[in-house]
Amino acid sequence: MIKSKIEIHDKFSVIIDVTYDTISKRKKSRYTTLTYLFLPDSLNVNGKTYPATKFYNDVRLFLKYDTPNYTLSELSHGEGNLLTNLTKNAKIVLKTKSDQNLSRFKNQVKMFAATFSSLLREETDSLIKRKEISNNDVIDFLGKIKLILSEFRAIASVIKESSFKDIHKNVVFYADEHMSNVIELELMQLFNSFKNRKIGANSLELIVALIESEQKYKKQKNYVSPKDKNVNPEDLLYKRNRLKKYIESVFFLYQDIRKDGAAFEQTVLALAAGLAMVFSTAVAFYYQQVYGNFTMPFFIALVVGYMLKDRIKGSVSQLFVSKSNSFFYDYKIKVTNALNNKIGVIKEKFSFVSLKNLGPKVKKHRQKDMVIGISERSLNEQIIEYKKKVTIYPKKFGNDLSDENILGLTDITRLNFHRFIQYMDDPKKDYILVKKGEVYMKAANKVYNINIIQKYYTEEGIEFSRYRVIMNRNGIKRIEKVVLD
Template identity: 90%
Template sequence: MIRSKIEIHDKFSVIIDVTYDRISKSKKSKYTTLTYLFLPDSLNINGKTYPATKFYNDVRLFLKYDTPNYTLGEISRGERLLLKNLTKNTEIFIKNRTNQNFPLFKNQVKMFAATLSSLLRDETDTLIKRKKISNDEIIDFIEKINLIVSEFRAIVGMLKESSLKDTHMNVVFYADEHISNEIELQLMKLFNNIKNRKIETNSLEMIVGLIESEQKYKKQKNYVSPKDKNVNPEDLLYKRNRLKKYIESVFFLYQDIRKDGAMFEQTVLAFAAGLAMVFSTAVAFYYQQVYGNFTLPFFIALVVGYMLKDRIKGSVSQLFVSKSNSFFYDYKIKVTNALDNKIGLIKEKFSFVPLKILGPKVKKHRQKDMVIGISERSLNEQIIEYKKKVTIYPKKFGSDLSDENILGLTDITRLNFHRFIQYMDDPKKDYILVKKGEVYMKAANKVYNINIIQKYYTEDGIEFSRYRVIMNRNGIKRIEKVVLD
């Protein structure tokens, strides 16, 4: 099973977030994804101006475990294993503070904080997207947060009384501060979204009260708090970002990136060198027999033979390598976890492709919702194909984290479109409006559409999705999801 979404990361970048589920505990799970970028020809992005090296400079790949499948309600009611595992591993570590138990304890603390933060973001977004939010829903959301945080901070208090080393306690303090920051951030986002809606006043007061309570708590615990007048806002944001990276690193995986088919390529180059050497040696033997040693014709034959040897070596190498590229990807990425266990393999390949080789469904999805009804030949677009082959190895999957709810591998691909703006027109263009006999000049945004179609091969069949990235010279304005048949 595959779950995917595309979001704006910053003004020039988008994030393609794809989660691949581990289908079986004994059988490898295999997926192939094809991402097509349809670029207007006016951007001058083609095989000549935009080679693979530039594309891979514009792409960043992050790999992580999919966040465990919990809900805030389950955690607040004490169901599932998240809080139970945290309490259990904390008690084990307090009794037996060995170097073997510390990584398990540290990962459990970070995993709880990272999962809770993710659930807070998800539930906040869910509430914001609703057309109507009831007072009871907001009260329920805040009560869940209070209940979970009180249980977690009870564990923090238990650890403080256990006389752990500062290095051990810091893990818990960092998680506590990060959770408080995330509560503050998500509640502020919720408040800003609903303050102009028809919501009962006590709901808004509860949100503000909890934000203020968290800020006071941070100041009391000597965490970086906006309540502290001596705190530089730049330092506050920097520390929050560092804490977020530290906590969420528990789910991120390691990548060993290598060129695909490197051994085969070196073998081909060696074969080409040997073939050229055979030719030059044969020429030398032949003319030695005909003209003898130390003669001018023999000397000339040797020079010509070595000249041809170099050309044969280069031509044969180029021919073989170019032909073999169709059998290999550009790069292969070995995915390993914190215990250095191999849990997956990803291969990736970039190329420009002509429209005629795309399948009929891809063409059909591209022509959906066209502003002007034109034939596919008239689209006049450059098409980038970014292909990935994903294999998940089940035996060691999640072996570094003590949570059986980790079932998927998430591939976060960040695409930077900054190179695409070079040939874009000015972001504003004038147009004429006639109204009541008067002529007016109006300005409108000059935008470009970059269409993205994704094609997934899974064990359940083929899936498609399509998005439209609307941008101009100032950056990305929005992303629209196109509903397919």
């Protein structure tokens, strides 16, 4: 099973977020993904101006465990919930302070804080998108947050009074501060949304009260708080970002990136050198027999033989390597967890392809919702194909964390489009409007559409998705999802 989405990361970057599930606990799970970028020819992005080295400079890959599929309520309720498990592990580590128990406990604290933050973002977005919201919905939502915080902070108080070293205690305090930061930011988004929609004043007061409560709590605990007048806003944002990276690092995996087929390539180069050497040696033996040693003809034949040897070596090497490239990817990434166990392999490959070589369904999806009904040949686009082959090994998957519900690998690919803007026109263009006999000059955004089609090969079949990235010289304006048949 595959879950995917594309979002704006910053002014010139998008994030393609794909989650691959482990299909079986016994056998490997395999996926192949093809991402096609359809670029207007006017951007001057082609095989000559945009080689693979530039593409991989513009692509950043992050790999992580998929956040367990819970709800906020399930964090503190239900059999084997995360808070109960965290409390049990706290008691275990307080009783037996071994390195293994400490490491397990610290990872579980970070995992709980990261999971809580992710679920809070999801449920906040869900509330914002709902058409009708009652005061009871808001009370229930805020009540779940308060309950989770009170139970987690009870654990933090126990750890604070323990004989642990500060370096171990700080993990719990960092998690507490990070959760408080996320609550403040998400509730602020909820407040702004409700205020614009003119939802009941009582709901807004409850939201503001919890935000203010968290800011006072942070000041009381000597966390970085906006209520502290001596806090530099730059320092506040920097620490929040560092805390986020530290807490969420528990889910991120390690990558060992190698050139794919490197051993085969070296073998081919050695064979090419051997063939060239056979030729030059044969020439030397032949003319030695014909003209003898220390003669001018033999000397000339020897020089010519070595000249041809170098050319043969270069030509054969180039031929072999070019032919072998079709069998290998550009890079092979070994994915390992915190215990240095291999849990998967990802191979990636970049190339430009022509429209005629695309499958019929990809062509059909590209031509859907065209502004102008034109033929395939008239599209005049350059097409990038970014291919990934994903293999997940289930035996070691998630064995470094204490949650059996971690079943997915999330591939976060960040694509930077800044290199594409150099040939874009000015972001504003004038057009003429005639109204009541008067001629007016109006300005409109000059935009470019970069279409993205994704094709997924899974054990359950083939899936497609399509997005349209609308941008101009000033950056990405929005992303539109195109509904396919």
